[in-house]
Amino acid sequence: MMRVVAVILVGVALQLALPAQAADAVPTEMDPVKAARAVKLAEKLRCLVCQNQTIADSNAELANDLRGQIREQIAAGRSDDEILQYMTNRYGDFVLYQPPFKATTVLLWLGPGILLLGGIAVLLRNLARRRAGEVAGEIALTDEEKSRAAQLLGGDTGKNPS
Amino acid sequence: MNRKLLIPLVVFIVLCGFLFAGLWRDPREVPSPLVGKPAPAFTLAQLDVPDKAFGTADMKGQVWLLNVWASWCVSCREEHPLLVEFAKAKIAPVIGLNYKDQPAPGKQWLAQNGDPYTTSVQDRDGRVGIDYGVYGVPETFVIDKAGTIRYKQIGPITPEALEKTILPLVRELQKS
Numbered sequence: 184m185m186r187v188v189a190v191i192l193v194g195v196a197l198q199l200a201l202p203a204q205a206a207d208a209v210p211t212e213m214d215p216v217k218a219a220r221a222v223k224l225a226e227k228l229r230c231l232v233c234q235n236q237t238i239a240d241s242n243a244e245l246a247n248d249l250r251g252q253i254r255e256q257i258a259a260g261r262s263d264d265e266i267l268q269y270m271t272n273r274y275g276d277f278v279l280y281q282p283p284f285k286a287t288t289v290l291l292w293l294g295p296g297i298l299l300l301g302g303i304a305v306l307l308r309n310l311a312r313r314r315a316g317e318v319a320g321e322i323a324l325t326d327e328e329k330s331r332a333a334q335l336l337g338g339d340t341g342k343n344p345s
Numbered sequence: 346m347n348r349k350l351l352i353p354l355v356v357f358i359v360l361c362g363f364l365f366a367g368l369w370r371d372p373r374e375v376p377s378p379l380v381g382k383p384a385p386a387f388t389l390a391q392l393d394v395p396d397k398a399f400g401t402a403d404m405k406g407q408v409w410l411l412n413v414w415a416s417w418c419v420s421c422r423e424e425h426p427l428l429v430e431f432a433k434a435k436i437a438p439v440i441g442l443n444y445k446d447q448p449a450p451g452k453q454w455l456a457q458n459g460d461p462y463t464t465s466v467q468d469r470d471g472r473v474g475i476d477y478g479v480y481g482v483p484e485t486f487v488i489d490k491a492g493t494i495r496y497k498q499i500g501p502i503t504p505e506a507l508e509k510t511i512l513p514l515v516r517e518l519q520k521s
Contacts (some may be wrong), residue, residue, distance in 0.1 A: 231375060243481055244445070248471050273478040276380040291360035 213254065221254050224263060228270055229278050237280065360439055374449030377497045384488045385476035386478070389466035392443050394450055399440075399466050400516035401492060408518040410439040410511075411486040412462070413474060415446040416454035418482040424460050424501035431507070437515050444474045444482055488513060489518045 213221070227237035228327050232243035238250055249270070270278050282288050324332065379385075393493055412428060414421045433491030434438055441462035443451045448467060455465070468474055477486065480499075487496040496514055 234372065245471075248475060252475060272378060272477060274480065275375055275478070277375045 213258070217254075217257050220263065221250070224257075224266055225250050225252050227280055228269065229246055229280055231274060231278065350467050352481060362482055363438070373481065374484050374499050375480075376400070377403040377494075377499075379486075380497055381476055382494060382514065383500045384486065384492050384494050387466070387468075387473045387474070387476070389442075389473060390463040392448060392455075392467055395467070399464055404438070404440065404488070405492060406490050408437050408490055408513075409463075409488050410437055411442055411477070411488060412439055413442045413444045413477070413479050413482050413484045414465075416450040417446065418444075420501045422458065423484045424483055424485075424503075425461070427502050427504065427507055429459040437519070438463040441472060442468050444468050444475075445471040457513065465507075485511075487514055487518070490521070 222239055226237050228238040230241035230243055230246040230249075230251065232235045232245050233241050236243075236246075238246045238253075240246075245344050250268070251268055256269065265303075267279065276282055276288075282291060283290055380437060384401055386401045388402070391399050399435045410431075414425075428439060431437075439462050441464070443465045445468065448471075451465070451467075452467050455462075466473075470478075477484070483501055485498040485502055486494050489495050496510065500510070502511065
């Protein structure tokens, strides 16, 4: 009996929850394919008011307006690229979460790779050196140092502390 | 050996240099792609006379300022006295874009704080704002005689920005 009641309650809760969520995401009546496209595009764009959120996530009024623009333009039959172009024409490359590859962004795109390759090169060189027996920082001891070392290590030449 | 020890130090100093320079940069100031491009055309109802339209075409041949403002905008109050002064000096016409606002509070705001605008137009749904890449009100554009955007101020106009950038630019544009 309890179980039946629980199942019914869960069912009712889902009934209540699902339409509400759908209404949150896409307020206009749109076919699901286009709506999904709108959400995908909104996720690619940065909200300029709260800069670490996408337009899809943000509740800022501008983000809301821009979501409206996206939906409108999809309804008007524009392609994804055209819509992204519309946004960058107005707000610059900064609106794109994935910045385009061009002269000013070469370092941004290639920097991590260059750093990684540099790190690997240094590592390989050090390993090769170590294999060759040339351990970094090892310097031959002078005779005086050798005897002092032996002394400290408790060899015959040294006096044992009483 | 000694030289090798210097490498991390040099890297550290260079890194510090970048971080240090970053302290004075405002991440909210996004360079506008619109500077150097034609100002997006608009024709909108005026705030005072809603049945009379006003647009970019009416400003052709003049150097003018487009100031995006709203009665709900707090930092607009900060720059407003400067705009009033600028308008009093009759240096160049200032057109107000009343962004996402209602006419009644907009008019009341101007009555309270002074009206520096040659005219204000109503951008109630914020669409013209989007065309101008507006994301933080107030914003101010300097537009030349040919209708090209020459400068964009994001956020309130400061006395320095007015003295050092906007005024010299307007004067120079007026000469040409």
